Amino acid sequence: MNIIISNQSDKPIYEQIADQMKNLIMNGELSESELLPSIRNLAKELQISVITTKRAYEELEREGYIVSVPGKGSYVRPQNKELLREARIRIVEDKLAEAVSAAKTIDMSLEELQQILRLLYEEV
């Protein structure tokens, strides 16, 4: 399992950790009921504050990705993969809608927009 953090990024470190763990859970690299590293161990390995890792886990727990059992640790919560995917699709739809309305304000055609989308899709 890889977690790579950036100290320069504007995104707070706890958010970087939470996002990366979400991805690991979504793509199945972290499997259901798997025990996650302890907050202290994770902080030690990444050489960051315990408060940061704690906050990342709290966020993951609040959003239903993990469960923490006092005295035992944190586990990946069994997920309904379909529901998770749907939630993610909704995010994509929202962002695309934003892009569409931005395109319309400058009278961009659908073809132009599709072209940009294709380029970006292949690039990223």
Added chain:
Amino acid sequence: MEPVLEIKGLKKNYKDFSLKGIDITLERGYIMGFIGPNGAGKTTTIKLIMNLLKKDDGYIKVFGLDNVEHELDIKQKIGFVYDESNYYEELTISEMKWVVAPFYKTWDDNAFNKYIREFNLPVNKKIKELSKGMKMKFSLAVALSHNAELLIMDEPTSGLDPLVRRELLEILSQVIQDENKAVFFSTHITSDLEKIADYVTLINDGEILLSLEKDELLNNYGLVRGGKELLNDVNPKDFIDIKENQFGFEALVKDKNEARKSYRDKIIIEKPSLEDIMLYHTRRYKNA
């Protein structure tokens, strides 16, 4: 559970300097960095905690106990490292160990030997022959070999090279793998704390200017730069301090999102370092 260290209204008066009623609280399981310029009161505070000085007012509780009344019990569970070596220079490491060990009821010789190996310390060398880094590591080995629950370190990294400093930080994060332990660590080399500290307490001229979660500090504060003309119509209260130069200004703000809202693209906002935060708070620039 009570805090591992609790200081309230602590005062100490000298002719030319006084500690003006400071408060500090540290919970178990965390590392607190105690920063401030030279002469701010860091060492005075630490000496008061260790009862090496007599306070004028306030109280200090360690493990929930008064630090003067229960001095002996408390010191059994404190690991103390300070920047000057406080050992007999003529003794070797192993001789010195025999002097120190009997003071502690819970001395753990196995732990000591383990740290000596881990830190690569030459047991048959005299203390005076050790490098500064080695002396610090020896103090640390002693501090870690009697099951201390609170590590208090006064400028442990000053005069050490980056390699040894990095090693020390790794050891400290190892220490708090045990959530019963805590570290209180004074320094003016703030980059050491940027990484592992959980809390940062800033002292200047005998007063605590802030004591916050490090993340909160680094995520909320902002280093702002912009053109000088902007200074005519800003609210000075928005800035902690402003440093002007011929071509513009730089300032520290407490809430970078607020600043972004008020000044939008007229300014550049960057993440400050702890050093920036310390410098702007201690008004070095204002006096310059």
